[in-house]
Amino acid sequence: MGAARTGAGRRVGRPRAAQRPDSGLEPREELLAAAAELFTTLGYAATSTRAVAERAGMRQASMYHYVSGKEELLALLLESTVTPSLAYARDLLADDTTPAERRLWELCRADVGVLCGGAHNLGVLYLLPEVRDERFAGFHAVRAELKGAYRQLIAATAAGGALPEGALDLRTDLVFGLIEGVILVRRSDPERSVSVSVFAEATADAALRVVGV
C-alpha cells in the first residue's frame, strides 16, 4: 500500500498540460479552494467549470474525475462552513456549568469567526441565490439546527426565559440576522482595519444587547 504522495514526485497517469499548482493540496482540495474563491467573488451561476478546473491546474474535463460537477462543489463548501459551528453549538448546549449568557456570547463569537474568517469570506456563499434550492437541503437542515441552538440559548438567559413563544422567535431572528448580517458588512468593506476577532467579539456583545441582557 503506497502512502499518498503529496510531493512533486512521479505520479501515475498522463501528465498535466499545465504546471501543477504548488499549493501542496490534493486535486480535490485544490478544486474546492478554486471553487471557494470563484463562487465567493463571481457567484455560482457566473462561474464556469472551466474556470474552476483551470484555476486548480487541470483542464475542464478532468474535473469530472474528482467531482460530479459544480453542484457537488458548492454543497461541500456550504457544509464545511456550517458544520464546525454546529458542533460547537452542541457542546455549548451540553455544558450546564456555564451561564447561558456566556455560552450564547461564545456561540456568536465563534460563528462570526467562521463566517468572516478564512481566506475567502465563505459566509458569502450563504448569499448565493442558488443556495435556496432543494438540492442543498442538507445545508439548510444543519443551519436550521444551528438556529435552534441559538433559540435554546436565548431562552435560557435571564432576559429570554420570561418571553412568550412569539417574542422568543423574534429575538432569535434578530440575533441570527445580526450574525449573518456581518457577512454583508464584511463583503461591502473587505479592507476593514479591525481584526476578525475584535469584530467577532463586538458582534457577540451586540447580540447580548439585542437579547436584552
Add this chain to the structure above:
Amino acid sequence: MGAARTGAGRRVGRPRAAQRPDSGLEPREELLAAAAELFTTLGYAATSTRAVAERAGMRQASMYHYVSGKEELLALLLESTVTPSLAYARDLLADDTTPAERRLWELCRADVGVLCGGAHNLGVLYLLPEVRDERFAGFHAVRAELKGAYRQLIAATAAGGALPEGALDLRTDLVFGLIEGVILVRRSDPERSVSVSVFAEATADAALRVVGV
C-alpha cells in the same frame, strides 16, 4: 398630443404574439416587475432575457425596445430600493427638533420596511454577487451615503456621542448589519407569521439596544 393609453384599446405597432398581461402596467414597468421577481428568486446570472421578456408578455427580442439589457434592469431595481430610504434619511438628518434616538429608530424602521416589504423582497437584490461590480457604482454610492446617515445619527445619540472614531464605525457596522441581516432572515423564512411592520419595529428596537441606548 394623445394621452398615454393604458387600457386595452387600439395600439400602434404589430400586435403581440401572446396576450398582454392584465397588470395595467406600461411595458417597461412590466419588464421591471418581471425582472424583480426572477432576479430575487433565481438570481441575476440564472435569469435569461427570454424569461424576463416572456413573463412581461413579449418575445425576447422585443425587450430591447425598452431597455438596453439585463444590466439596466438590475441597475434600475437597485436604485429604486435604496433611493426612498436615502430621501427619508436626509429628512431625518435635517430635523433638529426630534431626539437622535427617535430619528435613528425611525430610519431603521423605515429601511426594514422597504427591504422586506413590497411584493418581491427586493432587499434580496443586495445579496446578488453581480451587484458588487463596478457597473453598479451608482447604487453603491447611494448606499454608502445612507450608511453615512446611520453613522451621523448614531453619533448624535447620548450613547454614541462619547465614542471614539473606531468604536463609532464598529457600532455603525453592527447596526447596518442588523438592518441588512433581516433580508437574510426573511429570505430563509418567507412564510413568517409576524407582519412586516411589527418586524420592522422590533428591528428598530434592537438597533437602539445595539447602539446602547
Add this chain to the structure above:
DNA sequence: ATTATCTATAGATCTATAGATAATGC
C-alpha cells in the same frame, strides 16, 4: 410614416461525455 412588435439567426458560450494518451505498477 411611424411604431411596436415579430421571426430568424450569428456568435459565443457552457456542461458533460466519449474516447485517446501517457504515465506508473506488476
Add this chain to the structure above:
DNA sequence: ATTATCTATAGATCTATAGATAATGC
C-alpha cells in the same frame, strides 16, 4: 493493467442584432 489526465465535441443554451411585418397616424 490501472490511472490521471488529455483533446474533441454534441447538444443546449443565451444575448444581441438584422430585417420583416402589422398595426395606427396623417
